[in-house]
Amino acid sequence: MRYVASREEMQNIDAYSINNVGIPGIVLMEKAALALEEVFLERIPTDSRVLIVTEKGNNGGDGLALGRLLLEEGYTVDFYEIGVIPHDSDSHQIQKHILEQMEADFLMKFPDEEYDVIVDAIFGVGLKREVAGRHREVIERLNQMEALKVAVDVPSGVDASAGQILGIAFEADITVTFGLPKVGLLLYPGADVSGEVIVKEIGFPNKAVEEIAPQMVSFTTDDLEYLPERKAWTNKGSYGKVLLIAGSKNMAGAALLSGTAAYKSGSGLVRIFSCEENRVILQEKLPEAILTTYDSEEKAWELLPESLSWASVIGIGPGIGQSAFARKLVKQVLTLGKAPLVIDADGLNNLAALLQEDTELRQLFHEYEGGMILTPHLKEMSRLTGEEIAEIRSNLPKAAASTADKGHVIVLKDARTIVSDGSVPSYINMSGNNGMATGGSGDVLTGIICGFLAGGLDILTAARLGVYCHGLAGDAAAKEKGYYSVLAGDLPNYLETILKRKHFPEEI
Ligand SMILES: NC(=O)C1=CN([C@@H]2O[C@H](COP(=O)(O)OP(=O)(O)OC[C@H]3O[C@@H](n4cnc5c(N)ncnc54)[C@H](OP(=O)(O)O)[C@@H]3O)[C@@H](O)[C@H]2O)[C@@H](O)CC1
Numbered sequence: 478m479r480y481v482a483s484r485e486e487m488q489n490i491d492a493y494s495i496n497n498v499g500i501p502g503i504v505l506m507e508k509a510a511l512a513l514e515e516v517f518l519e520r521i522p523t524d525s526r527v528l529i530v531t532e533k534g535n536n537g538g539d540g541l542a543l544g545r546l547l548l549e550e551g552y553t554v555d556f557y558e559i560g561v562i563p564h565d566s567d568s569h570q571i572q573k574h575i576l577e578q579m580e581a582d583f584l585m586k587f588p589d590e591e592y593d594v595i596v597d598a599i600f601g602v603g604l605k606r607e608v609a610g611r612h613r614e615v616i617e618r619l620n621q622m623e624a625l626k627v628a629v630d631v632p633s634g635v636d637a638s639a640g641q642i643l644g645i646a647f648e649a650d651i652t653v654t655f656g657l658p659k660v661g662l663l664l665y666p667g668a669d670v671s672g673e674v675i676v677k678e679i680g681f682p683n684k685a686v687e688e689i690a691p692q693m694v695s696f697t698t699d700d701l702e703y704l705p706e707r708k709a710w711t712n713k714g715s716y717g718k719v720l721l722i723a724g725s726k727n728m729a730g731a732a733l734l735s736g737t738a739a740y741k742s743g744s745g746l747v748r749i750f751s752c753e754e755n756r757v758i759l760q761e762k763l764p765e766a767i768l769t770t771y772d773s774e775e776k777a778w779e780l781l782p783e784s785l786s787w788a789s790v791i792g793i794g795p796g797i798g799q800s801a802f803a804r805k806l807v808k809q810v811l812t813l814g815k816a817p818l819v820i821d822a823d824g825l826n827n828l829a830a831l832l833q834e835d836t837e838l839r840q841l842f843h844e845y846e847g848g849m850i851l852t853p854h855l856k857e858m859s860r861l862t863g864e865e866i867a868e869i870r871s872n873l874p875k876a877a878a879s880t881a882d883k884g885h886v887i888v889l890k891d892a893r894t895i896v897s898d899g900s901v902p903s904y905i906n907m908s909g910n911n912g913m914a915t916g917g918s919g920d921v922l923t924g925i926i927c928g929f930l931a932g933g934l935d936i937l938t939a940a941r942l943g944v945y946c947h948g949l950a951g952d953a954a955a956k957e958k959g960y961y962s963v964l965a966g967d968l969p970n971y972l973e974t975i976l977k978r979k980h981f982p983e984e985i
């Protein structure tokens with residue numbers, strides 16, 4: 478697990494490293510420049526022409542130090558310092574002095590020439606307000622130029638805490654960020670202008686990071702170790718019984734996708750509770766599943782209690798529709814269910830309606846004892862909370878944390894999904910891609926989370942790891958099929974290659 482920092486947290490880590498641990502700022506700056514240089518040497522030929530655009534803060538200092546290292550490597554480097562902020566940072570002054578001693582040229586006006594690479598070292602985590610005036614003009618011109626665009630730490634104009642664009646932002650192809658990923662580089666629209674985000678270690682001591690303890694975390698492949706244990710002496714009863722209440726007439730696919738994903742993520746038994754019309758297709762496509770089907774509402778109410786008491790995990794929602802019957806299904810599950818419960822898709826839409834109109838249900842919902850995971854996308858979240866989508870989007874972590882009730886976990890699905898149980902840290906997901914914005918992808922996620930719960934994970938870990946592995950499966954699928962052609966049905970197959978890493982890391 479690694480921390481993801483807001484602007485203020487990163488500034489505090491900086492300050493703690495320098496003031497309390499005693500690492501000189503100029504040392505950190507040199508390591509930042511070396512980290513940038515490493516990216517250049519790996520990816521950019523040394524005969525390239527580079528324009529480095531700076532201001533007088535430490536972000537600018539990083540840019541100047543990088544320029545010095547690049548000159549030594551043989552790159553052609555022009556420096557353009559905007560220089561309208563009133564004070565130089567100490568480290569910036571030192572870097573400027575060194576370059577003057579080296580007789581490096583500083584351009585007096587914005588260049589008309591062409592460059593292969595443009596480096597944005599105008600503002601980093603010190604950006605505090607709207608970008609205006611000369612800064613705005615320069616960023617506008619840089620964005621119009623044809624070149625590879627590299628941002629130092631944060632693209633200038635991106636609020637490192639929430640990903641908002643403060644007026645205008647440098648549009649980077651690559652952002653080399655120091656120490657920890659910044660929240661603003663991961664959330665949209667900041668993520669859109671950050672390009673590929675490369676995180677480089679520059680010597681912030683662990684003590685500083687632990688002391689500040691940022692409020693967001695993310696997973697890396699090391700965290701696959703949290704996958705449910707598989708012991709030698711076990712049987713299908715050891716890995717849980719998942720009941721999926723999914724599908725309705727003409728909506729067999731949702732049940733099939735979540736059922737397949739639940740099996741592929743390790744469930745011992747998967748039982749699908751659906752309408753009789755779906756029996757044949759489910760039986761053919763997923764013969765491993767136990768089917769409980771109803772051909773009338775009366776039959777459904779007769780069968781449901783036994784199915785619920787059988788289950789060690791319950792998932793409800795994919796493809797159930799929004800009829801009065803589906804609404805009652807959700808209510809019955811909240812009334813009779815005892816196991817950890819995942820509510821998704823139409824399950825959430827029905828829940829939203831019930832919460833508005835039914836006081837008794839509100840109580841059942843708040844007091845559900847088995848633990849609950851809700852997996853809304855922004856529209857479903859808006860229905861659940863009554864908040865506008867734009868408002869939710871303006872601060873996803875806050876929206877997720879404030880909606881998570883006691884014993885509930887919210888999986889707020891977006892290009893960067895947030896998982897929160899209302900406490901800190903919340904989780905921001907860094908796997909996945911736009912190829913997964915396709916019908917049925919959410920049904921697969923529900924199945925994966927149910928499978929991980931069935932394997933014995935607690936609700937928070939199952940939700941975080943489910944989202945992470947779902948994204949990794951999507952990344953593996955996109956790598957082979959391209960972003961246009963990933964189907965939700967592909968994801969359970971690619972999931973195999975991800976989960977396999979826990980026991981066969983050498984084969985990947
Ligand atoms: N600490 C360290 O030693 C290390 C730091 N590192 C690097 O330093 C970066 C942080 O540096 P930083 O704190 O100096 O802030 P930076 O982003 O350069 O900008 C600050 C200046 O901009 C100004 N300003 C702000 N907003 C503005 C606006 N809208 N329009 C106009 N002006 C505006 C602001 O003015 P003020 O608000 O104070 O009046 C201030 O003068 C960090 O991202 C990393 O790259 C690494 O080298 C590791 C070691």
Ligand SMILES: [K+]
Pocket residue numbers: 536597598599600601628629630631632633
């Ligand atoms: K920058």
